[in-house]
Amino acid sequence: MRMRPEAGQYAAHFEGYVTSVPEGDLLQLLREQAAxxxxxxxxxxxEQGAYRYAPGKWSLKEVLGHLADTERVMSYRLLRASRGDETPLAxxxxxxxxQGASFDRLSVKQLQQELSAVRTSTLSLLSGLxxxxxxxxxxxxGHATSALALACIILGHEKxxxxxxxxxxVS
Incomplete structure (x- = not known):
């Protein structure tokens, strides 16, 4: 898959994620990003995993958990869109x-493995479309969103x- 979605195929608040995706084979870009x-x-x-750069900000572990959760949600949405399911998704x-996940109780290694497993699942879904x-x-x-846009959102969000x-x- 070598295209980007048109602006009308996703909500405007995803614009930054979608436009940050470079031209190229989307599956390859996702594989390279995962690596x-x-x-x-x-x-x-x-110690770095527990770090919060400011009061009220997520720890690095929470950011990693957020990445995995968001990719799961976007992949589910992508599955529904790609299959032609037009049931509205919230x-x-x-x-x-x-807050509900308590990611800080997990090790960085566990979160790293979880993120890898989620990406493997996403790539499996995408490769069969x-x-x-x-x-x-x-x-x-409330906005019509294409499977292509959701794949780009996954890549752009992690980026x-x-x-x-x-x-x-970690600077």
């Missing part, structure tokens, strides 16, 4: 998800948070 993320996390200590509260499925949409939080991790957590 780069795993390599970067190999160096993260438990939004989700990332704050509620992080027929060409016509990429343009199918589902209403997500955004990896930049934050490098700038604010």
């Amino acid at each position: 780069a993320t795993q390599a970067a996390l190999e160096l993260v200590t438990e 939004g989700f509260s990332e704050e509620l998800f992080v 027929p060409e016509e499925a990429w343009s199918r949409t589902s209403p997500v939080n 955004h948070h990896l930049k934050v991790i490098q700038e604010r957590y």
Whole structure:
């Protein structure tokens, strides 16, 4: 898959994630990102995992858990869209998800493995999609969203948070 979705195929608040995705084979970009993320996390200590760069901000462990949770949610949405399911899907509260998960009780290694497992599952789903499925949409939080857009959101979302991790957590 080598295209980007058109602006009308996703909600405007996802624009930054979608436009940050470089041109190229989307599955390959997702594989490369997964490898780069795993390599970067190999160096993260438990002390760094507990770090919060400001009061009220998530710990690095919570950011990693948020990445896994968000990819799960977006992959589910992508599955629904790609299969042509037009049942409206609600939004989700990332704050509620992080609060309910207690990610700080897990080790960095556990969170790294979870993130890897989620990406493996996403890649498995994407690699089996027929060409016509990429343009199918589902209403997500009141906006028609294509399977292609959701795949780009997954990539762009992780890209955004990896930049934050490098700038604010492990620099």
